[in-house]
């Protein structure tokens with residue numbers, strides 16, 4: 001605390017965040033300096049591209065989920081049809097065995 005006033009706040013970007021304010025292009029964070037304990041505001045650019053990428057991948061995931069559900073329904077229908085076929089098949093076998 002003695003160096004308060006001439007502290008260069010080194011490593012401030014890794015310090016504890018006590019407040020975050022988000023704006024369109026920037027984020028202003030209030031951090032507590034590890035060395036002097038002073039509250040320092042840091043300005044960071046928001047990574048718009050990363051945000052957009054995340055949004056896109058979320059959309060892609062949603063789309064895949066919908067596609068998978070549709071496919072799963074189709075598979076279920078095919079499975080039902082196979083079960084029906086198997087029943088008919090085994091019924092036929094039983095009849096043949098019975099004869």
Ligand SMILES: [Zn+2]
Pocket residue numbers: 007008009010033034035036037038
């Ligand atoms: Zn400091």
